[in-house]
Amino acid sequence: MINRDRLVETFMSLVKINSPVFKERKVAEYLLHLLAELGVEAMLDESGSQYGSDAGNIIGHFRGRRPDALRVLLSAHMDTLVSGVDIEPIIENGIIKPATKTILAADDKAGLAIILEVLRTIKEKDLEVGDVEIVISSGEEEGLLGAKHLDLSLLKADVAFVLDSDGPPGGVTTRAPSYDSIKAWIKGQAAHAGACPEKGINAIAAAARAISQMKLGRIDEETTANVGVIKGGVARNVVPEECYVEGEARSHDPKKLADLTASMIDALQRACAEAGATFHPEVIREFEAFHVLEDQLPVRIFQEACRRCGLKPRTLSSGGGSDTNIFNAHGIPAVNLPIGIRDAHTDKETLSIKDFELAARLVLEIVRVAGESRREGEG
Ligand SMILES: [Zn+2]
Incomplete structure (x- = not known):
């Protein structure tokens, strides 16, 4: 027909x-x-x-x-x-x-x-x-x-x-699955990388440490996580003051998703605290x-x-x-x-x-x- x-x-x-x-x-x-x-x-x-x-x-x-x-x-x-x-x-x-x-x-x-x-x-x-x-x-x-x-x-x-x-x-x-988008703005302290690096707080290094602590990829058959964007720094000889990180988490199970997203934010929180950096997170539940x-x-x-x-x-x-x-x-x-x-x-x-x-x-x-x-x- x-x-x-x-x-x-x-x-x-x-x-x-x-x-x-x-x-x-x-x-x-x-x-x-x-x-x-x-x-x-x-x-x-x-x-x-x-x-x-x-x-x-x-x-x-x-x-x-x-x-x-x-x-x-x-x-x-x-x-x-x-x-x-x-x-x-x-x-x-x-x-x-x-x-x-x-x-x-x-x-x-x-x-x-x-x-x-x-x-x-x-x-x-x-x-x-x-x-x-x-x-x-x-x-x-x-x-x-x-x-x-x-x-x-x-x-x-x-x-x-x-x-x-x-x-x-x-x-x-x-x-x-349900889907969380995760964004974080990390703020450290800029300094000359050769003259006085000890005065700086490296935002990229803090982000790197946080990401290395996250479980990413396939977590289980119904749960995944990813960090897909990282941006920061202005010049090779400047300790980077800012770093932006963007990721996501998905799961068919709402409890697993809540735990996973919290653990990713937690990794950022800990790494920033250790480095003396601050960070501002934004988590949005994009859909259920x-x-x-x-x-x-x-x-x-x-x-x-x-x-x-x-x-x-x-x-x-x-x-x-x-x-x-x-x-x-x-x-x-x-x-x-x-x-x-x-x-x-x-x-x-x-x-x-x-x-x-x-x-x-x-x-x-x-x-x-x-x-x-x-x-x-x-x-
Ligand atoms: Zn389509």
Whole structure:
């Protein structure tokens, strides 16, 4: 039922519209135009100004023929990495890729194209489905900012499917970790390194000592930590007064995450105290973990849709965050689906047309399966 050529065409046209994170306005307007053609009541919210985007999030409502059926939320993000501008997509042997060395931005324009194609198919074939809510977020690549600022009280969905994962269709991400970002500004004392080093307090040395005391990398199967940025010093012959350290910690287990983050801050605290330096830490819980169980609505609907598409369902666990974390945190059970993208966030990013089409078929089937069940409280 999915029109493959139309799906690919929509994707190509979306890729050609630049939408680096925070500059999504042009693609937002194009999407609003396409949604209006489909009869979707859609609006751009005002939240963009709060996080520096020239567009907010699109929230849309597609009225199905069965308003009493389960209401599905389909979501994807409209922004891309900043490196993703002026992309020229080409097709070679059934694979879409960029003509030059850039990302393809199938993350997440493939998700957008699937949502549009699924709605077009439903409308064209007059399929009997429930209402479908649509959230197209901006600012996703800079820490899920669009979804974080979304007015979730506008959403009434029973279940959400986020179309924003790498890999072939048939997978379902049911788990993702909580995430802390950690920043620390260390302040020592500058001094001439040759004339009077004893008057100085070396902020870089204090940071180095702290980092050497931290447990980093894979801590256990569900917990990781990293220090990814270190900056400091002004000249070879000056004892460095300042050093900035940036790291992160993730775990599926909130207790483990709290302990890990505390131990990293503690290492900084001790090393600075020993050196006589001071430090200012900033820890932000960027998003909360989720774990959707096998018997919960999103997974049950997904598995039945897979069966109808002849796909073998695979349960996946993610190490990263997505808008899925935000929907779950607000009580809408949500999972993330791979849609045929390979190597997102690299200049090897590609999209297999076969997988892309299959992912669109699967999403259409998900909406149809949900449309066969009534919402709770509806007679
Ligand atoms: Zn993405």
